[in-house]
Amino acid sequence: MNMYKQISLCLPLLFCSQLSLADWIDDSVQAAEAHTIKLRQHIHQHPELGNMEFKTSELVQKELKSYGIEVRKGYAKTGVIGVLKGAKPGPVMALRADMDALPMEEKSSVPFASKAKGIYQGAETMVAHACGHDAHTAMLLGAAKALAANKDKIAGTVVFVFQPAEEGGADIDNFVQGDQVGARKMIADGALKNPKPEVIFGMHVMAGMPSGNIYYKDGAALNSADGIRVTLTGQQVHGSMPWMGRDSIVAAADIIQNIQTMVSRRADLSKGMGVVSIGQIQGGTSGNIIPEQVSMTGTIRSNHEDIRQSIFKNLPTMIDHTAQANDVKAKVEISPYAPVTTNDKTLTELMVPTLIQAAGEGKAHLLEHNQSASEDFAYYGQLMPSLFAFLGATPADQDMAKAAPNHNPNFIVDDATLKTGVESHVRFILDYPKVAEQVQANWKQKSKG
The missing domain is CATH 3.30.70.360 (Alpha-Beta Plaits)
Structure with missing residues (x-):
């Protein structure tokens, strides 16, 4: 029997076993929602290009410190690492968000639309969060706030990875210096060494998918x-x-x-x-x-x-x-x-109940094909089991086929979807320790092969 079907049969039992967690998770995520939206709108209105995310980085550091999370910097120029130790023994788990914006003009009608300018490859340009990294940063901060307030319930250690320059650096020749920015530079600078995570999770908001819905796939997820x-x-x-x-x-x-x-x-x-x-x-x-x-x-x-x-x-x-x-x-x-962004098969299958609980019944969808875009999150997945999921960004009452796509001047993210993103991150951390042994056993076996 397909493991996805096996999991679906077990879902009622899993839901019952986790009912005791539901109340505090819902309460914590709800309590963080307004602040998460405020953060996202602020970051959106003040975008910064890759390798130049100085103010965004400062904001992330300030927020993490205010939650009581240990802050480390000095990675990939503007990257930030937050470390939160749970009260219970368990694995080291990483959550990742990217912080950079794109060298383009925003044409959306949101009241917090960007009017910012920056220097890209030596020339002045308009700057906009037209890919959704503002939402990623805000969602991870929202999750950090919720987890820090409930660290007594965490089994293990959480590493929050705030990465710059996923879209490349504004101040370098990306063709010949691409290894000097983004995920590769975070790894090279030792961002994931102390403590060393054994698993990593990431999410990306996507236009043309309804808000609050999560999409996932094992194996190749992005080109x-x-x-x-x-x-x-x-x-x-x-x-x-x-x-x-x-x-x-x-x-x-x-x-x-x-x-x-x-x-x-x-x-x-x-x-x-x-x-x-x-x-x-x-x-x-x-x-x-x-x-x-x-x-x-x-x-x-x-x-x-x-x-x-x-x-x-x-x-x-x-x-x-x-x-x-x-x-x-x-x-x-x-x-x-x-490289190809590849989701670990065992990790993906075992986290399906988590995705369903975060999104709600009928709102977690298995993709038949990978997305055509690409992500340097792939480099983390070469080091450890990884899961990269997609979060709908378009209001559910709109025509998905007419939504302005990511990287379009009219691209928008529905703020209502941020809550689902925050809850997903929180549940990744709470649920992974229960399946860690099986995931790691399969990873080690695959690595030997």
Whole structure:
């Protein structure tokens, strides 16, 4: 029998066994709701770009200290770690939120819409929380407040991870310095070493999903994401006599066409999917001059690590050979950003009752397919069992198909959904110790294999 079905059969017993917890959890989450919404609206109105979240970081530190939580800083420039020790012995568990905003203008009509500006890659830009990281930060603070007020009921230690620059750094070349920001930098700086968590949970608000509903999936939950940059060098010549030079424009066109066969003809699509897209081309100064150099940048996506690695291996060779066929030189650079975000199967299955209790009956949904976006949360999942779930952000009475998507200027998060996010985090911490032994046993067995 499928474990999800087994769990559903046991739910009545699980609900009964946890009725004693329900009252204080509901009361604590309810008590924190107004403050959580206030925090979220403040952060939304004052967004900061990746690696520049100084005021947001200060706010997080101030809030955690006011709850009586130990605060540590000095990770990934603006990252913050909070440590809360429960009154009972148990595992070390981590909850993660990202804090950065996007270099774009907000066009929503909410009264706390952003008017902020910032410096991105050396140029001034509008800044907006158009992905929902303001909600993530506020929800984790709300959960921290509730858990700290009830630490006598916690078995184990909670590590609150407030991470900067999930979308990349505003002050660095993300193509060549991506390992210097975000999750990778938090890990490299020792944010998860003392104490060392054995499990980590995260959530992401999503437009087009009804507010208060939770969506989950074991295995691949989000695609990998990696950058590609190609520089082609030919020989500049007058457009009327291309035989006198070497045409980097035609070479670029051939390469773009051939790139599409990397997935359709070279990837094992029985394992998953892959996409290679060129989104930017630069070259030339005039319509009658064939330029010496053309540069292209793009993105590589997949939901299976084998396909991702296959593209990494074969793409440079294909580009180089296509360039040689056009008698131009090619420089190919691939910049890893994030592997596939993979939810631990055992952890996900055993936490289904938790998700149902947090969202309510009929509001926790198993996804058939992974989401197409990507997340550097994936790096935490390489170190320990992880669960990354999705929280609906669109008011339930609206047409989900017409909701402005994440990263859209009109993207909004329904504040009513924050309560579900807070409760999910709280229940992750309360319920995980009951299944920790089984999760860790399966993780160790998988690691050996």
